[in-house]
Amino acid sequence: MSIQPWIKDALTSLGFSQLTPVQTSTIPLLSQNKDVVVQAVTGSGKTLAFVIPVLEKISKIYREDGLSRSHFGALVLSPTRELASQTAKVFDSILELQPENCPHIKTQLLVGSVQSLQEDLQRFLTDKPQILVGTPGRVYEFLSSSSVNTSSCEILILDEADKLLDVSFLATTEAIVRFLPRQRRTGLFSATISDAGDDIFKTGMTNPVKITVKSSSLPEEDSSVPTNLGLFYMVLKPEMKLKVLLELLTKYRYHKTIVYFPTCTGVTYFYSMFENLIREIGKKEGIDIPISLFSLHGKLEAKPRLRTLTKFAESTTEKSVLFTTDVAARGLDIPDVDLVIQVDPPTDPAMFLHRSGRTGRANKVGKAIAMLNEGREEDYVGFMAVKEVTLEQMEVPSISTDFSEWYDKTFRKWQLMDRVRYDHAVRSYVGYVRYYSKHVASSIFRIRGLDYVSLAKMYGLTRLPKMPENKYVENFPEGGFIDHSIDFDRYKYADKVKEATRVQELRTQMRKRERKEKSLKKKGQEKKNSSWSDKTGKKETKAERREKMKRRREAVEAKIKEDGEGEAEDGDGEEDWKEVVLESKRKKRGVIEGEYDL
C-alpha cells in the first residue's frame, strides 16, 4: 500500500509499525476515490483508518494547486466535543512530525462553548487550516458564514456515523452535507453502523464499499465484540447495586474504571455520595483508599468536560474511576481503562457495545460488567446474543451484613447533613424512571415490572415520590412511606436562606392544616344537621372543581413541554429532558416534584 513516506515515518515513530485489519482494508479505498462504509469492532483502529487517507488527500492537494484563503480540504464530524477533540489530537500528533520542507498541514477544532463562533472564524482566516474537525452544531454555524468557502472540500468523514444519522443529529448532518461539493469522497465509520440503515444514503454517497471487520479471524466465530474484551453480567436487586459497586471499586484490582449511570443528575448525585463513602471507608479501615473519582456528563460546560477527561486519562493514582453517562460512551480512547461497569443497561442496545468498548481496546485485555435488575431483565442476555454479543454470568460479590449496615448508616448520615441531597435523590429517582421508559427493548425493560421500593432504597429515599408510575407498585405503602427513619419536619437545608424559606413554608402549611381541621370539625357538625339535597349540591361543586383543576394541569403541562423543547444537546443532554420539565414544574409550583406536601 502506498502511504507517503513522511506519514509512514510519523506512524512508525508513534509506535504504529503495522496497520490493523480495518486500516489495511480501508486506507487504499478511501485514499483512491472510493466512498466507504466501515463497521469494525470498538478499539480496532478506525480513527487512523480515516486519518491517514485524509492526510494523503490534503498532501495531494498541496502537491497540485494548494488551497486558497478561506478554503479547506477535509471535514471530520463527531457527535461529541470530547470525541472531536480526541480526533483532532490524533491528527496533530502525526502533523507534529511533518518534515520542515513540506507545506504545513494544520487542523482546527470546531466545537460549541470552547470559543465563540467569531473566534473560530478569525482563527480559520489567520491560521488557514486545511482539516476541520468538529461537532455538527458548531460546524453548521461555521459553514454558514460567508467567510468560509466550502468548494474545495474533497473528503467528508462521519465518525460514529449511526449517531450522526439518528434523529438527534440527522437534520444538521444533512444540512452540512448540502454545503459541500458533490464531487468529494465520503467515509462513514462506526462499530454499529448497520443501525443507521438506509440513512447512510442521505450523505450523498455513490456506490460505497462496505467494509466489515469482526473480532475473530474465524468466520464461524464472528462476534461484534473484540476478542480480548470479556463481557459479564450480574443479576441483583436495585438496592444492592451501589453496595456491590462500592465493593468492586474498593476491593477489585484495576487501574482505570468507567462507570455508566443513566442520567446526568444521577451522576452528580452518586459522585458526591461515593466521594463521601470512599473517604469514610478509608477512615473506618485506617488507610487512605487510593481512588481518584471523576464525574462527567453532558450538562457540564464544555471546558470543564474536556478538562475532566484529560485529568482522568492522565491520572496516575493507583485507581481512577470516572462516573459518567452515554456522553462518554462512543469513541473515547483511554488506553489503560481496564474495567467498565454499567449500573444499568443503556436504552439503546448499540450503546452497550460502545460503553463496553471503552476497555479491551487495541488487543489489550478488558472486562465490562453490566448490572441487571432481578426479574425480567435477565432476558437481555438472550436479546444481546441475537446481536452476536455474548454475555457471561458473574457471581454477585457477597456483601456482609456488617458492611451493608455500615453502608446504610454512612449513606444516611451524609444525606441528612443537607436536605438538598434528599431533593437531589428524588430528582435522580424520577429521572431514572423516565429513562427506563425509553428503553428500545421495552418488553424486557417494562416500566410496570420495576421494583420501585428497592429502587427507592438504592437512591436513599424513605418515601416513594408522587408520580404516575406509582400505580404499578403492588401493596403501595401507606402515604408512600418505606420507612419512617427521616423526620421531614426537622430535616434541614445547609443553605441558610433555603432553610429559612422551608421553615416559613412549614409554618404556613401547619397553620393551614390547623385551619382546615377546625373547619372540617365545624362542617362535620353542620353536616349532621343538613338535608340530603344540600349534600348533593356540594358533590356537584366538587366535581366541577376537579374538572377545573384537570384543565389547569393540562394547560400547565402543555406550556412546560413547549418551554422544555430545545434544551437537549450533545448525546445525553436529551436524556434529562424530562428532568427539565420536572424542574420547570417545580419552579412553577414552588414544591419538589415527587415529594408529598409535608
Ligand SMILES: Nc1ncnc2c1ncn2[C@@H]1O[C@H](COP(=O)(O)OP(=O)(O)OP(=O)(O)O)[C@@H](O)[C@H]1O
Ligand atoms: N496500527 C496500529 N498499531 C497499534 N495500535 C493502533 C494502531 N491503530 C490504532 N491503534 C490504537 O488502537 C486504539 C484504538 O483505536 P481507535 O480509537 O481508532 O479505535 P476505534 O476503532 O475508533 O474504536 P471505537 O469504535 O471505540 O471508536 C488506540 O489507542 C490507537 O492508538
